[in-house]
Amino acid sequence: MNRIWIHLIAAAILASSAPAWAVNPDEVLSDPLLELRAREISKGLRCLVCQNQSIDDSDADLAKDLRVLVRERLVAGDSDSTVLEYVVSRYGDFVLLKPPFKGATLVLWLGPLVFVGFGLFAMISFMRRRRTADGFIAPADSKAASRPSSSHAPLTADEQRRIKELLRDDHA
């Protein structure tokens, strides 16, 4: 029962992914589950002749050979990761459209995070500096921050009168 459902779902997914037709009909495996895995693997493998297409999308000869190879390995019982290792061992990491996370690619993966972190740090320190400059909060001293700072001396009677005048004008 369960198996039938899996097959149906796989068939539905396959049917909905029809537009990429680099895969020739004669390459398609009869087992829809294996074919689905083959398609997923193929989508992650770079066609080295055209470079910015996956082998699933490419009409190049080598892409076809690799698609057939991926399917052969799957039929022989290899797991997805074994198949990928097989191809990577021959063509290097470049064959993977998504670069793996490892020492040599740390900058690639973590670089953007470092930049965002740096930006946030710069933004926060800029804003804090501006607030202190305006005199609302003195930095790094919570006692000082809770007291009104010296630049905010109470208004004189004269100033109070002018404010009242200004407000009255506004509402007139």
Add this chain to the structure above:
Amino acid sequence: MQSRFLYILPVLVFLVMAIYFAVGLTKDPKILPSALIDKPVPEFSLPAIEGGYGKGFTSEDLKKGKVSVLNVFASWCIPCRAEHPFITRLAEMKIAPVYGLNYKDKAAEALRWLKELGDPYFAIGADTKGRVGIDWGVYGVPETFIIDGRGKIRYKHVGPLNQEALDEKILPVIRKLSK
């Protein structure tokens, strides 16, 4: 002083990245580093071109204690035609046997090609399905590999050989490995 440094920092970061990318732009993205450098040659056994002569060769032939060259070629490959005189020149120097891997070729056309241009190869193996080519990480023809005496791949040249590549890359590597 510290705040001035903070203002200059983004400019410095930009400069470093600009230099990095500028260097990257001068490199040819079509030339990939081989994943097989310093790895043993893949196991294979290739027959001779059908209807031809010789008896092909196997991975064992590349492990006989002598530096050897493996050249991937095909009659349908136009740059191979341009490369042929230099492969011939390399073979005639007799400093290393040059094996030919005839990649995904039709036997009759391969034989006609060799008859027309001459056969510089020590031995030729026919990889009609291209499967051995995949094991070697071949992604474009012509490609040339240099294998040391213990059967390890030590150098790979992608694209047609010319005099410059021969003088500056191939020959020095062969001489170094032959010592």
